[in-house]
Amino acid sequence: MKNLTLSQLLIKYPFITDYFEQNNLEIAGYENGTFEEYLRHFTREQIEDKALDIERLSSDLWIFIEQMESFLGIEKENEVRSLTILPGKDKYGNPEQFEKLTILPSQIISIVGPTGSGKSRLLADIEWTANADTPTGRSILINDQEPDRKWRYSSNNKLVAQLSQNMNFVMDLSVKEFIEMHAQSRMISNPEEVANKIIEAANKLAGENFTIDTPITSLSGGQSRALMIADTAILSTSPIVLIDEIENAGIDRQKALELLVSEEKIVLMATHDPLLALIADKRIVIKNGGIHAVLETSQEEKNLLNDFDKIDSVMRNARQKLRAGEILKKDELF
Amino acid sequence: MNLTIFSGPPSSGKTSVILKAIASFQQRNIAVGVVKFDCLYTDDDALYEKAGVPVKKGLSGALCPDHFFASNIEDVVRWGKEKNLDLLITESAGLCNRCSPYIADIKGVCVIDNLSGINTPKKIGPMLKAADLVVITKGDIVSQAEREVFASRVGSVNPKANILHVNGLTGQGAFELSTLIYDEKEDISSVQGMKLRFPMPAAMCSYCLGETRIGESYQLGNVKKIELGEEK
């Protein structure tokens, strides 16, 4: 590999342009030599001026290639077919009240419990693929096995994607540029197609449509949320999605969950909203830093969901009428 | 004693992250002390004091804080030994993107935040590129996509580093960080003779020596001229 010229390397590993770009290495004009030769052309003065660490740059390129290769190549191998949580202890040292919880792709599990009760710890345990080596003593299995440690540190293989209330877009890009940038960081070969798919999906979730040229910072709250969810569902590498409450405004939450599930995500959802919590098949109850119970959503609760849904649609309807400047009438709402 | 060197751009969340890690060390009865290096001003010492850990601060004033760090770290390590610390943490404000305080064979952690923009990894230089561990903060307030792009760019400039997401407010990820910056089996008694990972610039010009007058004739030593190009 080290004997290849830069142009040969670029053909074989097109993603290395990213390495050159992020490290501010201008390789134009040096394509016919090797990377070592390219690095050797810098004068002492340039090395000092640009703060180049030649040795490190040279060894890092091969590590980068190795990592990207494994990232691209073993996406299949990275497939998460199940996530299992094995019990540990709560903060008083009492054993957690469940035997073993296995969650499969396309399943939704809700997490309930007062703030500060240990939800972040549970999430951190999953993210870190705990191996009885965190304060709770829990263990996490992936595909019924002790997980590969790469989940802990790598920049490209993160187990958990997060969607929370406080998230905002901070970049100044159009929707299209934004998605393409995300797609590019994942080395997706058909960014435009993916962008269209995401926008279509997002528009199904949001009340009002937006276009591919809309600047992301001018999206409404609901639209931003919809775009974040669609992008996470379709383009995030993480097999597990944690949702920290989705507010009930400007977005069809049921459809949002359906989208995530249709993309084979494992969905964990911290919520106190009955409409969301009861959509899940199971819910984890957290108390005193530990899992206090794992409850199946009962048939009675599932039936209740219908009633809550009706109440919710009354509220939605009322909101819409208010927005349209109408006068609310009881018999038109119920 | 262990020594871990934290660096990172201003307000990236260094103190928040260190404090959360300290909380988890305290539960395990590991004695931690902190020395904060800054340029003109810092309040961080008060925060560490409140957390109940021995703390010292050093203000570099007219010097580059990283140069100041290099000339003082030996004494700081001696202080840590005297205090019988298990872990000595230094926090330096990475004010100068050109310099970095990391020492070979001593754990170096760079803290950067998602809010600083996706071009930041490209701009930072040795402070990020030579770190063993990169902690990314403020993931709670940007979109998942931005977090992924940011992390992947960090991975491009420093593929060797372990990358960890830590939330400086909730502490999510801080326990995990604590396991990476302290190793029971490790023990250093001095940093004398150790080497900086990356040389600091040989900047020594007349202005370094106190010159205040502007003009070609006052410029001596290492002088570099901006390229403005020729007007056609």
Ligand SMILES: Nc1nc2c(ncn2[C@@H]2O[C@H](COP(=O)(O)OP(=O)(O)OP(=O)(O)O)[C@@H](O)[C@H]2O)c(=O)[nH]1
């Ligand atoms: N939302 C959010 N805010 C954070 C996070 N981490 C730190 N902050 C906030 O960012 C601000 C700066 O944090 P500090 O920990 O003081 O940053 P620092 O790097 O130590 O700053 P200096 O030492 O002054 O360079 C504070 O207001 C923190 O509360 C995080 O993960 N999320």
Ligand SMILES: [Mg+2]
């Ligand atoms: Mg600080």
Ligand SMILES: [Zn+2]
């Ligand atoms: Zn400097």
